[in-house]
Structure formats: C-alpha cells, structure tokens
Amino acid sequence: MDELFDLDPGAVLTRGDRAARWGGGTQRGIEPSTRTPNVFLYADPAEAGKFGYVDGWAPGGDVFLYTGEGSEGDQQLQQGNLSLLEHRKQGRALRLFIAASGKQRGGKLHRYVGEFEVDHDSPCAQEDAPDALGETRSVWVFRLRPVGAVEYRESDASRRDVVEAGPRAELVAVERVVAVESDRKATPGGKARRREAELTEQYRAWLEAQGHQVMQWKLTLPGQVAALRTDLFDATVSEIYEAKGSIARESIRMAIGQLLDYRRHVPVPGAALAVLLPARPSDDLVDLVTSAGMSCVYRQDAGRFHRVGPTTAS
Known part of the structure; x- marks a missing residue:
C-alpha cells in the first residue's frame, strides 16, 4: 500500500x-x-x-x-x-x-x-x-x-489456547500452571494467578490422594478467541471448581458467576459447583456461596481442606 x-x-x-x-x-x-x-x-x-x-x-x-x-x-x-x-x-x-x-x-x-x-x-x-x-x-x-x-x-507462536471452532466441550488433563515471577517483580495480576495456581494444585493433590479422578473441561465457544477452562473438575463426583486466590467479596462473587457460566456449557446434567478458596471467608460470604446452591471449600492449616455444602450448617 x-x-x-x-x-x-x-x-x-x-x-x-x-x-x-x-x-x-x-x-x-x-x-x-x-x-x-x-x-x-x-x-x-x-x-x-x-x-x-x-x-x-x-x-x-x-x-x-x-x-x-x-x-x-x-x-x-x-x-x-x-x-x-x-x-x-x-x-x-x-x-x-x-x-x-x-x-x-x-x-x-x-x-x-x-x-x-x-x-x-x-x-x-x-x-x-x-x-x-x-x-x-x-x-x-x-x-x-x-x-x-x-x-x-x-x-x-501465540500462547493462547486458541479456539478453532465451536461450540465444543472436551474433558482434558489438568493444565499445570507454573508461576516464575518473584514477589518483588510480580504484577498484581501475576501474584493473583500464582496464588490461584498454587491453591488449585494443592487441592488437586488432595482429591487425588482420596482416589478421585481430577480433570478440566475445555470449552470452545462461538465468538471467543481463547477456549475457557474450568479450574478443576472432579470426575468422580461430577463437581466443577472455580478457585480464587482471595476471600474478598468481589472474588467470590466473580467465582459464582463463572461457575454458572461453565455449567451452561459442560455436558454433565446436574453437575455440582464449588468455590475453592485459600481460607474461610466471612459467614456472610459462606452463606452467599451456599445460598447459590454451591459448596464453599477452603484451605485449613497443614494443607487440609474443609467443605461447607449448600445444606450443611456452617
């Protein structure tokens, strides 16, 4: 030109x-x-x-x-x-x-x-x-x-998980995310992703130690450049997890919305939903999660995890 x-x-x-x-x-x-x-x-x-x-x-x-x-x-x-x-x-x-x-x-x-x-x-x-x-x-x-x-x-080459056609849902192996940024140089977004990656990896190991098969759903949607991936999918009990590195209200509200979006596209009728957190949030936020029909799973001391279900008293 x-x-x-x-x-x-x-x-x-x-x-x-x-x-x-x-x-x-x-x-x-x-x-x-x-x-x-x-x-x-x-x-x-x-x-x-x-x-x-x-x-x-x-x-x-x-x-x-x-x-x-x-x-x-x-x-x-x-x-x-x-x-x-x-x-x-x-x-x-x-x-x-x-x-x-x-x-x-x-x-x-x-x-x-x-x-x-x-x-x-x-x-x-x-x-x-x-x-x-x-x-x-x-x-x-x-x-x-x-x-x-x-x-x-x-x-x-792009490092995006590129969408070529849609819609499509595939059950795939868990994509391991390794964060290499130091705390001194990491951006706020990089730190948040590292915390989520570490939490997700710990909980995956926790589930697998109990004999559960843990996968991810890769969701190819029309009009999307990149495929969506659930953080974890417990194939043994058909449960979708969204992990957040913070127990702030904004993060938990976002996790609830993401889970509802995933369930629209995951071809598992009646799949359970769970928000995975690094610590127990406030009672009001636990109630927010469970009132949406989801479980609130959070990390305790010594790498153990606790669950509060939709019908479980907190």
Whole structure:
C-alpha cells in the first residue's frame, strides 16, 4: 500500500528509527502515522506475559492474534484500536513488529514481521484478561492475516489456547500452571494467578490422594478467541471448581458467576459447583456461596481442606 516503505521482513530497528523514517509515535502498542499511510503495531512477549497471554501466530501460521491497546479497564474500539480495525477504510497498511531485545541505550530493538490486514470475515473478538491492576476486564483480540511476504518464526507462536471452532466441550488433563515471577517483580495480576495456581494444585493433590479422578473441561465457544477452562473438575463426583486466590467479596462473587457460566456449557446434567478458596471467608460470604446452591471449600492449616455444602450448617 505504501511504496515508500522499503523495510524487509526480519529487519531490526528501534521505534525511534522507524518514527524518523515513516512517522508515528514511539510509546504505544498501536501507532498510526500522520505522515505515511501506515499503522504500526508492536508486540512484546515479555510484557504481554505479565497479563497471562502472548500475542502470536495461531496454529497453522496463517493468522496472527494481536491484543488491542489499553492496560486498565475494558478495552474500547477507539483511538489505536479503531485505527487498526478500520485500516482498510482509512487506506492504511498494518505493519507488525515484535520486540527483539530488552531495554537498552538508544531504545529497545524491534523486528519487522511484515504487512498484515484484519481478517475480512472475523476481524476481532472479545476475550477476558487481567489488566495492569490485576482486575479481570474485556480485551479486543484482532485476527491479522499476512499481505505478501512476512517472516514466520515458530518462536512467535501465540500462547493462547486458541479456539478453532465451536461450540465444543472436551474433558482434558489438568493444565499445570507454573508461576516464575518473584514477589518483588510480580504484577498484581501475576501474584493473583500464582496464588490461584498454587491453591488449585494443592487441592488437586488432595482429591487425588482420596482416589478421585481430577480433570478440566475445555470449552470452545462461538465468538471467543481463547477456549475457557474450568479450574478443576472432579470426575468422580461430577463437581466443577472455580478457585480464587482471595476471600474478598468481589472474588467470590466473580467465582459464582463463572461457575454458572461453565455449567451452561459442560455436558454433565446436574453437575455440582464449588468455590475453592485459600481460607474461610466471612459467614456472610459462606452463606452467599451456599445460598447459590454451591459448596464453599477452603484451605485449613497443614494443607487440609474443609467443605461447607449448600445444606450443611456452617
């Protein structure tokens, strides 16, 4: 689309170098240029990993999944996101770059992947993801298709559990989550996910020690970029678990809603539901869980767990 753009896929340069030649800002993930008909997109696996996802090639290598901009609250189809979505209408090319170095003097290096366009039939979809404060919000995930020659590397594959068709429900092995961030450097969202992962792993081991078969449901839904996974599914007694790393009211209310959503799609009539917590919440919150027809399971000292069921006195 822009004959003046002569960068070959695989070339490495800083944002400043690119801005000096073709315009656009140097701070945001999506940078429309006012000097040339381009929208410059930047993907940074190290930064995206802090929020639980990494943009990249979907299986098959014909679509690149790219999360829109906005680090707090629900993302909106405005500003850079709108420029990306309407690039054809605006006569602009999408130019994708991936971080190729950490911070350094003179600016971080970025590798040019090539020119893309949003998919004609399915340009974008909404997905839940944590924001910079660790709060769950809605993000826009754009489906980008190559235009002409691009650089494809297997190391640039997306780390999303990509949905290819739906709806579908599959019983799969528990996906082990290993958190590697230190307490000093971890984001609020990273800390919350680590606490949930540790709690889930402890309870899985607790159930299996009692002879239970523990799995997960992988739910492929129409209009979703990523598949949903239940935290745990006790196949021995047909019970779905949602774990939270906090006993705050907001977390417990969210768990109740997630469980109700899962049960709509899990093909197990009458499946029981349970909220898994790191400690006993207040009596009022225990009552909130049980009044919704769910069990409240929480960790006690010495790694033991206690259950308060819908008909069990607390």
